[in-house]
Amino acid sequence: xxxxxxxxxxxxxxxxxxxxxxxxxxxxxxxxxxxxxxxxxxxxxxxxxxxxxxxxxxxxxxxxxxxxxxxxxxxxxxxxxxxxxxxxxxxxxxxxxxxxxxxxxxxxxxxxxxxxxxxxxxxxxxxxxxxxxxxxxxxxxxxxxxxxxxxxxxxxxx
Numbered sequence: 001x002x003x004x005x006x007x008x009x010x011x012x013x014x015x016x017x018x019x020x021x022x023x024x025x026x027x028x029x030x031x032x033x034x035x036x037x038x039x040x041x042x043x044x045x046x047x048x049x050x051x052x053x054x055x056x057x058x059x060x061x062x063x064x065x066x067x068x069x070x071x072x073x074x075x076x077x078x079x080x081x082x083x084x085x086x087x088x089x090x091x092x093x094x095x096x097x098x099x100x101x102x103x104x105x106x107x108x109x110x111x112x113x114x115x116x117x118x119x120x121x122x123x124x125x126x127x128x129x130x131x132x133x134x135x136x137x138x139x140x141x142x143x144x145x146x147x148x149x150x151x152x153x154x155x156x157x158x
Contacts, residue, residue, distance in 0.1 A: 002072065002092040006100040006123070010079050010087055013104040013153035016121035018129050023117040026145040030083035030107040030114045035108050036150055037086040037105055038077075047153050048146040063088060071095055085109060097128030118143050 013019070026033060036043060041063055044054040050083040053066040062074040074092035079085050090101040108137045120139060122132050 001069070002074070002094055003053075003096075003098070004092055005090050005098055007076075007091065008078075008089050008102050010102070010104070012100060012102045012123075013087065013119050013121045016100070016102070016123055017134050018046065018122045020120040020132070020136055020139055022143040023119060024117060024144055025113060025115055026109055026147060026151040026154075027113040028151055029112065032108055032154050033114050033116060033150070034083045034086060035142075036154060038080050038082075043153075047150040049149070050142050050146075058109045062091075079104070095128075097125040098122065099124040099128075099129075114145055134141055136145070 005049075008016075015157070036047070042057040042158075043052045044065070050067050051065060052068055053064075054060070055064050057074075058066050063073075063077070065073045065075065067073075072092075072094045073090050075088040075090050077088045080086040081143055083097050083102060085106050087104040088104060089100070102120045104117075104121070104122045106117040107117070108117070120132075122129065
């Protein structure tokens with residue numbers, strides 16, 4: 001049964017009780033990375049291994065995402081600034097203990113490529129916060145693998 005989470009804005013990414021921040025360099029320029037994040041939502045399932053299905057909803061204002069393991073999320077895009085930032089909050093999920101979740105993908109030019117910084121920000125019951133902190137290494141690995149796969153994918157596309 002989906003549970004409604006507390007609606008949060010972009011400021012939550014900086015103030016959440018639990019914040020996991022990961023960064024990685026890509027050879028693709030920021031505008032191409034932004035396009036993959038914002039304009040090709042179904043493509044997430046091809047480069048982010050944890051994602052089994054992603055679709056844009058509400059004329060691009062939201063997303064519906066399914067993860068391996070059964071996690072389901074209905075999200076609202078809270079920032080989409082071309083070649084700079086793509087962020088969303090979770091409105092509905094089946095993940096127990098979650099009270100608020102937001103993710104931000106910050107894109108910074110780095111030479112001819114992009115430095116991608118992903119912030120995973122959450123609030124919830126103590127066991128949920130503990131579980132997210134305990135998952136830090138796995139989430140970091142998932143992020144690194146996803147960015148590496150996305151960079152390969154973008155370099156193969158004209």
